[in-house]
Amino acid sequence: MLFNSLHFVWFFIVVYAIYRALPHRPQNWLLLVASYYFYAAWDWRFLGLLVASTIVDYSCARALDRQTDPVWRKRLLWFSITFNLTLLGFFKYFNFFADNLHLIFGALGWQVDFFTLRVLLPIGISFYTFVTMSYVIDVYRREIRPTRDLLDFAVFVAYFPHLVAGPILRATMLLPQIGRPRRITGEQLRDGAWLIAWGYFLKVFVADNVAPLANAVFDPETPATGVNVLLGVYAFAFQIYGDFAGYSNIARGTSKLMGIELIENFRFPYFVRTPQEFWRHWHISLSTWLRDYLYIPLGGSRGTPARTRRNLMVTMLLGGLWHGAAWTFVLWGAYQGALLGLYRTAGGRPAVRQWLLGNTPVARLLGWFVMFHLTCYGWLIFRASSAAQIGSLTTSLLTAFAPSSVDFTGLLVPLALYVTPLLLVHAGEAWFNDVLIVRRTPIGVRYSVYAATLYLIVLFGNFGGADFIYFQF
Amino acid sequence: MGRPQSPDRGARHRVRHVLFFAAIAAAQFGIFEIALRTWGSSEAAPAFQGLFEGDPRIGYRLKPRASVRFATAEFETDIAINGAGVRDDEEIGPKQPDEKRIVVLGDSLVLSVQVPLAQTFGELLEKRLNADTAAGRYRVINAGVQGYGPVEEALFFESLADTVQPDLVLVTVFVGNDAEEAFQSFSKLGGPGSGGMVAARDTLRTHLRRLVRRSMVLQVVRLRVNMVLGRLGFSLTPPEPPLQSYAASPAPRIREGLAVARRSIEHIMATASRVNARTAVVLMPARFQVDDADYGRLRTAVANAGGELIRDAATERFEEALAPVNVPRLDLLPALRATLPGPDVFFQTNVHLTPHGHQVVADAIARFIRDHHLLTARD
Numbered sequence: 027m028l029f030n031s032l033h034f035v036w037f038f039i040v041v042y043a044i045y046r047a048l049p050h051r052p053q054n055w056l057l058l059v060a061s062y063y064f065y066a067a068w069d070w071r072f073l074g075l076l077v078a079s080t081i082v083d084y085s086c087a088r089a090l091d092r093q094t095d096p097v098w099r100k101r102l103l104w105f106s107i108t109f110n111l112t113l114l115g116f117f118k119y120f121n122f123f124a125d126n127l128h129l130i131f132g133a134l135g136w137q138v139d140f141f142t143l144r145v146l147l148p149i150g151i152s153f154y155t156f157v158t159m160s161y162v163i164d165v166y167r168r169e170i171r172p173t174r175d176l177l178d179f180a181v182f183v184a185y186f187p188h189l190v191a192g193p194i195l196r197a198t199m200l201l202p203q204i205g206r207p208r209r210i211t212g213e214q215l216r217d218g219a220w221l222i223a224w225g226y227f228l229k230v231f232v233a234d235n236v237a238p239l240a241n242a243v244f245d246p247e248t249p250a251t252g253v254n255v256l257l258g259v260y261a262f263a264f265q266i267y268g269d270f271a272g273y274s275n276i277a278r279g280t281s282k283l284m285g286i287e288l289i290e291n292f293r294f295p296y297f298v299r300t301p302q303e304f305w306r307h308w309h310i311s312l313s314t315w316l317r318d319y320l321y322i323p324l325g326g327s328r329g330t331p332a333r334t335r336r337n338l339m340v341t342m343l344l345g346g347l348w349h350g351a352a353w354t355f356v357l358w359g360a361y362q363g364a365l366l367g368l369y370r371t372a373g374g375r376p377a378v379r380q381w382l383l384g385n386t387p388v389a390r391l392l393g394w395f396v397m398f399h400l401t402c403y404g405w406l407i408f409r410a411s412s413a414a415q416i417g418s419l420t421t422s423l424l425t426a427f428a429p430s431s432v433d434f435t436g437l438l439v440p441l442a443l444y445v446t447p448l449l450l451v452h453a454g455e456a457w458f459n460d461v462l463i464v465r466r467t468p469i470g471v472r473y474s475v476y477a478a479t480l481y482l483i484v485l486f487g488n489f490g491g492a493d494f495i496y497f498q499f
Numbered sequence: 500m501g502r503p504q505s506p507d508r509g510a511r512h513r514v515r516h517v518l519f520f521a522a523i524a525a526a527q528f529g530i531f532e533i534a535l536r537t538w539g540s541s542e543a544a545p546a547f548q549g550l551f552e553g554d555p556r557i558g559y560r561l562k563p564r565a566s567v568r569f570a571t572a573e574f575e576t577d578i579a580i581n582g583a584g585v586r587d588d589e590e591i592g593p594k595q596p597d598e599k600r601i602v603v604l605g606d607s608l609v610l611s612v613q614v615p616l617a618q619t620f621g622e623l624l625e626k627r628l629n630a631d632t633a634a635g636r637y638r639v640i641n642a643g644v645q646g647y648g649p650v651e652e653a654l655f656f657e658s659l660a661d662t663v664q665p666d667l668v669l670v671t672v673f674v675g676n677d678a679e680e681a682f683q684s685f686s687k688l689g690g691p692g693s694g695g696m697v698a699a700r701d702t703l704r705t706h707l708r709r710l711v712r713r714s715m716v717l718q719v720v721r722l723r724v725n726m727v728l729g730r731l732g733f734s735l736t737p738p739e740p741p742l743q744s745y746a747a748s749p750a751p752r753i754r755e756g757l758a759v760a761r762r763s764i765e766h767i768m769a770t771a772s773r774v775n776a777r778t779a780v781v782l783m784p785a786r787f788q789v790d791d792a793d794y795g796r797l798r799t800a801v802a803n804a805g806g807e808l809i810r811d812a813a814t815e816r817f818e819e820a821l822a823p824v825n826v827p828r829l830d831l832l833p834a835l836r837a838t839l840p841g842p843d844v845f846f847q848t849n850v851h852l853t854p855h856g857h858q859v860v861a862d863a864i865a866r867f868i869r870d871h872h873l874l875t876a877r878d
Contacts, residue, residue, distance in 0.1 A: 032727065469519070477524040481531055485719045489726060 027067040029276045030229055037064065038280060045284060050207040054181050061184035072148035075113060076184060082109050083158035084179045087165040087172035099166060106162040110155040117148055122351030150190035152348055154183055156315055161197045163319055170197055178204045187277040193291040193311035208285035218282030220465055225275030227479050233268030234488035235444045236261040239437055244409055252427035255419050257437045259402045262409045264445050267295065290461060296401065297456035299383060299393035300373065301365040304401060316345050334370060339363035358408040365400060447482060528716055535715035548713065550578060557654045557687070560584055561644055574613045583662050586610055586641045594664045599874050601639045602663055604652040604767065605671030608783050608851060609643025618854045623861035648680025649763035650688050657770050665776040667873050669864065670767055672760065674813040675785035678744050681763060682756030688763060742797065744816065747807035757820035764824060779827040779873055781864060782817055786845040789835045827871045834863035
C-alpha cells in the first residue's frame, strides 16, 4: 500500500476516524491491527517475519533485563543480533553473495554449482530489523528498561507510518508515546497536515516528475554528453530527495495527526558544506543508527586519525551495503567513507577553512557548491547500474562536457521548473534552520505557499503511482 | 496572559482565515491560468478554442475561415478551416463534372489536429485514389469535428450535404465512446422518446463542459477528478465512459447509445441518399485495442477494481448494432494490428493517430472503397 495511492487514503481515513473515537489501550490495538493490515497489503506471507522478529526481540529484551550474568547477557544479545542479521542476510543478500562467490570460483577455474534461490525481498525488512536490534542493544547497555507490554512493543515495531521506509525509530522516542495516553493538539494537526501536503508535493511534483529526466540520462542505451549527464545527475539528486523526504514527511505528518511524534529524517541536506554536515541532514535516523551502533562501538574517533578513518570507512561501507545488494551501493559507501576521511584530514587546512568553510558569502557559496557536487557524484555512483556505467558517465563528465549540447527543452527547463519551488522553500528552511519554517511565516506568505503547493500538486503532479525508491532498501 | 476567545470570535476568526485563503487561492488561480494559457498547450488554449463557434442545433461547430497554430509537447500544427466549416486550406467550390467527392464524418480522430493536413488520412486517401486512376478526380473532405458523436455528425452532415454534394459518405465511428456520446446527445436528434428531462440535463452538462473548457486550470482539475473517481469508481459508480463500452457487463445506457448511433447513421444515410451519395461506416478502435502495454495497464486497473475489460467488446457491439443496417462496414482494427511490431500508430500521450497511423488507415480505406466499388456508378 503506497502512501501515494487511494488505497492508503481510504485506509487512513477509516483508521483515523476509529482512532479518534477510541481510548488509549484500544487505540494501540487498532494501531497494531492497522499496521499488520498495512504490511500484509504488500505481501501477507512476510507478516510472519515481522511477528517473529517482534516476539524474538521482545523476549530477548525481557530476558536481558532479568539476567545479571554478563556471559548470558552477551549470549542473549548475540542471539538477537544473529537472528536479525540472518533474516536480513538471507532475504536481502543471499543471492548477492552466492552470485559473487560463483564469479570468484569461476575466475579461479573451479566449476562450482551454487545453490541460488528466487528470494523475494520482504518490504521494510532493513528498517524494522534495525529498529528491533537497536532496542535490544539499548536494553543490553541498560540505557532503557524493556517494556513488559507485548502490545506496546508490537506497535513500536510495526507502527505503519514508519514500518516500510523509516524513519528508523528508537525505543526511547516512540515507546513512551505508545505507552501513555495521547492528546492531539491543534498545532499537531496543522503541522501534520502541512507535512503530509509537503510530502505529497515532494513525491508527485518533484520526484516523480524529474525521474524520467534522470532515467533518460542513466539509460545505458542512450549515451549523453557530459553537460546532460550532469543535469541528469542533478535530476536524480532531487528525485531521491523528493522521494525519500516525501515519504518521511508523509510518515511524520500522519503520525502527528495521531498525536505521535517521529524523528526528523531530513534537514535541507543540499544546503550543507561538509560531508559530516551532510550526514547530519540526510537520512538522519540511519546515520545516527550507524553512528551509535557501529561507528562508536568500532572506536569512533577515539583512536589515531588512521583508526578513525578506518572506522568511518567500515561504517559507510556497511551503510552502503544496507541500501542494497549491489556493488554500486558498496562503492557509494566507500565514496562516502572516503569523503568523510578526506574532510577529517583536509578540513583543518587554512585554505579549506578560508575558501570553503569560512563565513564570507563567497566561502559559503563555494563551500555549498563544492559539497553539492561531491554529493551529486555520489548519486551518480548510487544510481548507476554497474561499475562500467560509473566509468562511462564519469568519462563523459570529464572529457565530453560539451556545454553547447545542453538539452534545454528536454532536460534543463523541466528540471528547473520542477526543482525551483523546492529550492525556494529549502532556502528558507536553511536560512532559518527550521524545517517547519513555512508554518511559522506570516499568514500571507504561509497561505500563498499552501495554495501554490496544492495547485502545483493538482496541476502538474505525476499521479502514475510510482513506488518509493527506499522501499527496495 | 490573553483572555480566552469567545466561540463567536473564534468562528469569525476562522471565517476570516478561510476567506483570506480563498482570496489567495483565487489570485493564484488567475496566475496559473495565465501561465498555462501562455506556455501550456491544451484544448482549453484560446488559440484552439478560437476554432469553434456556437451552433443552435448541434451545440457548436468549426468556425468558418478560422486559422490557428496549435502546439503541444508532442506536435505543432497549423489548422485552417474553410468557408464550409471543415478543415481545409482551400474552399470546396463548385463540383466539377468529372469530380467525385468523399465526405469523412467523425470526431477528433478524423479532424486530427495532431498532424498537418497533408498527413491526415483524408488527404492521404485522396492522393491514393487519385494515383489509382487516370480518369476523374477525387476529392476527400475532412468533416471531422472535435467532440462530435454520431448525433452531431448526422446533424452536421444535414447542413453540409448540399454544399459539398458528396458521392460517398464515410461515417467514422469511434467505438470507444460513440455509444456514450450518442446516448448523451439523444435529445438533439429529435423524434419519439427524446424527452425534456434529458434535454435539460444535457444543457446543464453542456454549460458545465463549456465553462471547464474555457479554463485550462479547470480542465486539468477535471482530469484529476475523473482519474480519482475512476480509481474509486468501480466499487461506487460504473466505470468511466471510455471503458464502459468495453465492460463485460455494460450499463444499460451503452445499449441505448448503440441504438441512437444506429438511428444517427440511418439519418446520415437518408441525407446522403437525398443527394445521391452512398454511405459506408468505418469502425475506429481505441488505442488500447492495438497497444498491448496500454491494454495490459487498463485491464489490470479494471480487474483490480473488480471489473472485467473485454478488449474488442466495443467493436463487436457496434458490428452487432449496425448489422441490421444495409451499409458497408470497414473495421480498422485488423489493419492497425497488422502493423505490429512497428512504429506507433497512436500517440503516446493522447489517443489520436500518428502520421504512420494515418497512412495505415488511408491504405485500409482506399482498399475498402476499391473492393466494395463504392465510387463506381450505381446501377
